[in-house]
Amino acid sequence: MAKGERTFFGHPWGLATLFGTEMWERFSWYGLRAILATFLAASPVHQGLGMSQETAQAVVGVYGALIYLVALPGGWIADRILGARRAVLCGGVLIMLGHISMAVPVTSPFFIWLGLSLIVMGTGLLKPNMSVMVGRLYPEGDDGRRDAGFSLFYMSINIGAFFAPIVVGWLAAGDRWHLGFGAAAVGMALGLTQYVWGGRHLRGVGERPGHRLSPAERRHFRLVLALGTAAAVIGLSVWVATGTFTVDRLTIVITLIILAVTVAYFAYLLLGSHNLTQDERIRVKAYIWLFVAASIFWMIYDLAPSKLLFFARDHTDLSLFGIKIQPATTQSFNPLFIMIFVPVFAALWVKLGTRVSTPQKFGFALITVGVSFVVMAVAAALAGPGRVSVWWLVLVYLIQVFGELSLSPVGLSVTTKLAPEAFKGQMLGVWFISFAVGDSVGGQTGRLSRVLSEPAYYLVLAVMAIVAGVVLFMFTRTLRVMMAEHHAPPEMR
CATH class of the missing domain: 1.20.1250.20 (MFS general substrate transporter like domains)
Structure with a gap:
């Protein structure tokens, strides 16, 4: 770093941007996580979905599992199509929209499932690429400072994870579930604000894909995506039509x-x-x-x-x-x-x-x-x-x-x-x-x-x-x- 340059605890100031973004994203994630199971199992009288505890536990389990699975295609999309910086922005927007969808105070479960789906997709884009951008803030060979920077970055995760259940749990008390979901949406909005406002400090990190798809590869990707989506929709529709779903x-x-x-x-x-x-x-x-x-x-x-x-x-x-x-x-x-x-x-x-x-x-x-x-x-x-x-x-x-x-x-x-x-x-x-x-x-x-x-x-x-x-x-x-x-x-x- 140049002499006199602004730093964040001795690290590039861009780390402050990513630190704040990650902290608020984790606030939204852990806030939702802290009330999701009890919301799913709460009876409709208490504004919940009325699931059994066993089904609610299974839903929370596969929701968490999908969050980790989509990190793989999320990283690929950043490397080949969007670039890490745009992937994080798009992911954050999807997460925020997902929480907003869940915060809509209606009894229909449609907005809940839509919200969870958007959060899964958004987290797949945001989560893996945030870490990639942290690593790229440091020049080659600066391994010691990079490791220290990651340690500081990981602290943001635990700060967000600590405060989220306290705040969201308090807001959601008394069957105010959608208020809790709304707080998670606000958290992600604050993270996005931090990310966009502090973007100039990222020094161009992650602006371009590392290995952009060629036109032929892009056409092939669109075809595979369309066929995969169609197959999933048709399969799910047939299952629902049988009455066994x-x-x-x-x-x-x-x-x-x-x-x-x-x-x-x-x-x-x-x-x-x-x-x-x-x-x-x-x-x-x-x-x-x-x-x-x-x-x-x-x-x-x-x-x-x-x-x-x-x-x-x-x-x-x-x-x-x-x-x-x-x-x-x-x-x-x-x-x-x-x-x-x-x-x-x-x-x-x-x-x-x-x-x-x-x-x-x-x-x-x-x-x-x-x-x-x-x-x-x-x-x-x-x-x-x-x-x-x-x-x-x-x-x-x-x-x-x-x-x-x-x-x-x-x-x-x-x-x-x-x-x-x-x-x-x-x-x-x-x-x-x-x-x-x-x-x-x-x-x-x-x-x-x-x-x-x-x-x-x-x-x-x-x-x-x-x-x-x-x-x-x-x-x-x-x-x-x-x-x-x-x-x-x-x-x-």
Whole structure:
């Protein structure tokens, strides 16, 4: 940077623009997330959609899964058609329109489904390309400042995630759901204002696609898009015409499609030639273990905005230090603990170095998230038909954050490390598919509540995670050999 140039905590001022945009976008995302399940399950008398808790949990699960899936085509559209800067702007507008649609105070669910669809599409354009633009603010070779810039940027996510459930939860109280959705729309509008107003500080970053489509490729893209859209519309229309369509069944179909795509991709990677070396194939096989572990982790961890939210509403005394809080406010515990413990875990991993391997970190994360659900089982048993202190949920989220900080920061790093040379870019997207698999399957686990008691439900998922964690510890040596991790440096993001 030139001497005397305006900076943002020592970084290019363009980072302030992206910081504010991301903070408000995350405010809108986490604000909606904090009330969506309870809105879907609220009866029409209380201005909700009247779903069962199991169906509401499934909808929230596939909604979260689709958010991660669309990041892949969103990144491609920016690279080949729009450029990152326009993709972020278009995405932000779609997100804002989606929240406005949900804020329309009518009883018809049409505007709700339209709003969720717009938010999914908009997030796919905005989310991956914001990170791309942050990286491009720094010149080649300035890796240290770039990493520090990303750390500052990620803080914006947790600031937005912390305040959103408090504000939106308070506004939506008393069945004022659409007021809560409106607050999310205002949040995204503020983010867009920040983005447009501060655009001049981005120094032209992301203005042009990295590899623009040729005219022939553009025609082919339009044809494929039109055919794909037509096939989806016709298929859905036929399904509705048969009289067998329900939202609940749709969530099952989406979950199965996500699982099928995941299996097909790994089969394509391992069974095709692709000029992969033997070592690359072995590393992919090791990665599959970690992918499954991450999916199990997210399956439990991302039940916070559905299953744990219902528990907060129905079975906890919502009072902290004598102050009454809303059920949605419990969603603020997680980002608060993340902001507190990120520097602690960063220092811990540096100190431990290679003495703790990636499989051991993943195994610890799984056992930790499993233990959190053992605590949930105890809380559910104590609550029975009544209520327990909300401090039980505080403890659960604290334990889960220890697991997240053991798994999430190393996920992208190990993905890059184990990816075959010809699949580096694709495999980064595959890491986010583990979120999609976990969220969609986690949403379907609500069906277990029909045959299991609340404590048993939590214990079943807890045992699954703990057993998976123990298996990773048992095979740590084998996996380290497959990963060639004997002398690997500590993975930090």
